[in-house]
Amino acid sequence: MAHHSSALRVLPLWIVLAASMPAGFFSLKSPSCHEVKTAFQQRQIGLLKWVPDVPGTEEDLSICQHKEPTCCTRKMEDSYQLAVRRETIEKIQALSMEIKYHIAKNAQSFQDAFQSLIQFAKNHTTSLFETAYRAMAHEATGPTAEFFTDISLYIFGSNGSVEAAVQHFYNNIFPSVYNRLLNPGITQLSMEFTECLRMTRPSVNPFGPHSQALAQNLSRSLNAARSLSEALSLGMEVINITEHVSFTRDCIQGLVKMHYCSHCQGLTLIKPCANYCLNIVQGCFMGLTELDHPWRDYIFSLKEVTNVMAGAHDLEFDLLGIQSQMNDSIFYALQNGPRITATVNKVCGAPAETDTYLPTESLAAHVTTPTGKPLAPSGELSQKRR
Numbered sequence: 001m002a003h004h005s006s007a008l009r010v011l012p013l014w015i016v017l018a019a020s021m022p023a024g025f026f027s028l029k030s031p032s033c034h035e036v037k038t039a040f041q042q043r044q045i046g047l048l049k050w051v052p053d054v055p056g057t058e059e060d061l062s063i064c065q066h067k068e069p070t071c072c073t074r075k076m077e078d079s080y081q082l083a084v085r086r087e088t089i090e091k092i093q094a095l096s097m098e099i100k101y102h103i104a105k106n107a108q109s110f111q112d113a114f115q116s117l118i119q120f121a122k123n124h125t126t127s128l129f130e131t132a133y134r135a136m137a138h139e140a141t142g143p144t145a146e147f148f149t150d151i152s153l154y155i156f157g158s159n160g161s162v163e164a165a166v167q168h169f170y171n172n173i174f175p176s177v178y179n180r181l182l183n184p185g186i187t188q189l190s191m192e193f194t195e196c197l198r199m200t201r202p203s204v205n206p207f208g209p210h211s212q213a214l215a216q217n218l219s220r221s222l223n224a225a226r227s228l229s230e231a232l233s234l235g236m237e238v239i240n241i242t243e244h245v246s247f248t249r250d251c252i253q254g255l256v257k258m259h260y261c262s263h264c265q266g267l268t269l270i271k272p273c274a275n276y277c278l279n280i281v282q283g284c285f286m287g288l289t290e291l292d293h294p295w296r297d298y299i300f301s302l303k304e305v306t307n308v309m310a311g312a313h314d315l316e317f318d319l320l321g322i323q324s325q326m327n328d329s330i331f332y333a334l335q336n337g338p339r340i341t342a343t344v345n346k347v348c349g350a351p352a353e354t355d356t357y358l359p360t361e362s363l364a365a366h367v368t369t370p371t372g373k374p375l376a377p378s379g380e381l382s383q384k385r386r
């Protein structure tokens with residue numbers, strides 16, 4: 001039964017082939033290389049005059065040797081080699097153009113999606129400060145913007161660490177938490193005291209376990225995003241290497257045999273069978289060890305991305321969770337206010353204020369020069385609390 005059905009499928013193919021067979025030198029009346037000439041010209045393989053008018057016996061063919069009379073010459077073989085090389089590169093480039101386009105498009109939508117996710121998380125965080133911690137909202141703007149810029153840079157390949165960005169953020173907001181939320185009576189801290197708060201934040205640990213938790217959650221999910229970003233640019237690189245690949249002599253000769261030796265016999269329309277074609281092409285790429293490594297790296301990084309993405313850590317969830325984890329941190333500081341203040345005063349001394357005369361609101365508007373320096377000379381107006 002199986003043989004029967006495969007025979008049925010093969011039969012019409014021969015009929016089609018025979019019907020489309022050109023009247024080359026199979027026609028006994030006038031053996032001619034007319035069809036070969038036509039194909040030679042149409043495919044821009046070389047000059048028409050290089051093709052003989054009638055088949056002859058050519059002794060020095062190196063690729064398309066054949067006992068029968070042939071329409072090919074050594075010079076034509078050389079042209080076939082050049083043509084097959086050019087055609088193969090064109091095919092690879094046509095294919096890779098499509099892959100490139102898809103990779104570039106994916107890279108772009110990935111970038112857009114994460115930029116807007118980050119923007120969204122930043123808005124959330126900003127509104128947390130504006131609604132729940134209004135007293136420090138203004139001062140939190142800078143550190144918040146810097147933090148989300150760091151995150152964005154990290155995803156797209158900068159070599160800072162998420163951990164460092166999180167710690168930096170908490171160091172930067174600690175003076176405001178201390179000054180605006182825990183000890184709102186003090187209007188403006190001196191530069192030295194502010195710096196001391198920043199420096200000692202990791203050991204004072206005003207945010208308890210929450211600062212570390214944020215760093216950990218974000219590290220895991222941002223690493224996944226970063227791997228994806230890396231994989232996409234690696235993909236572009238691999239495609240580029242593939243496009244600039246060189247072919248071995250054996251490969252080119254194999255391709256000529258496959259595509260053009262039939263022309264020498266006047267058969268310009270038959271196509272090589274699929275298995276033969278596969279063999280030759282595999283042979284071609286076998287020699288291209290230079291491609292092996294980049295493609296393997298690429299496959300590896302895609303697998304890695306898949307694993308991380310499929311894991312429990314969802315970037316969207318974690319990014320949108322940032323503001324709730326920051327809220328937890330600040331809430332923790334509020335609950336531990338007296339302990340934190342006592343520890344700070346032990347380490348940094350009592351806060352030196354630059355100015356205690358202006359009320360908070362107008363102070364915020366007038367206290368800094370464009371260079372960010374306090375207007376009042378540090379120390380002159382400062383008073384010690386208690």
Ligand SMILES: *[C@@H]1O[C@H](CO)[C@@H](O)[C@H](O)[C@H]1NC(C)=O
Pocket residue numbers: 116119120123
């Ligand atoms: C974030 O807020 C800005 C202004 O507050 C707004 O223009 C923007 O559309 C918001 N973005 C998102 C993603 O919500």
Ligand SMILES: *[C@@H]1O[C@H](CO)[C@@H](O)[C@H](O)[C@H]1NC(C)=O
Pocket residue numbers: 159160
């Ligand atoms: C990033 O890495 C490069 C080399 O790997 C190094 O020269 C550069 O200083 C690093 N930048 C940062 C901000 O760590």
Ligand SMILES: *[C@@H]1O[C@H](CO)[C@@H](O)[C@H](O)[C@H]1NC(C)=O
Pocket residue numbers: 237240241244
């Ligand atoms: C592609 O590769 C070639 C050489 O292999 C290199 O000169 C070129 O800069 C690369 N282009 C891109 C966009 O990577």
Ligand SMILES: *[C@@H]1O[C@H](CO)[C@@H](O)[C@H](O)[C@H]1NC(C)=O
Pocket residue numbers: 213217317318321322324325
């Ligand atoms: C952070 O990770 C912990 C487990 O490590 C998890 O319990 C918590 O829900 C996560 N928080 C957010 C906001 O993703």
Ligand SMILES: *[C@@H]1O[C@H](CO)[C@@H](O)[C@H](O)[C@H]1NC(C)=O
Pocket residue numbers: 128132324327328331
């Ligand atoms: C901040 O956290 C506290 C304690 O969990 C909670 O009561 C409060 O509603 C939170 N505020 C916001 C704005 O999420």
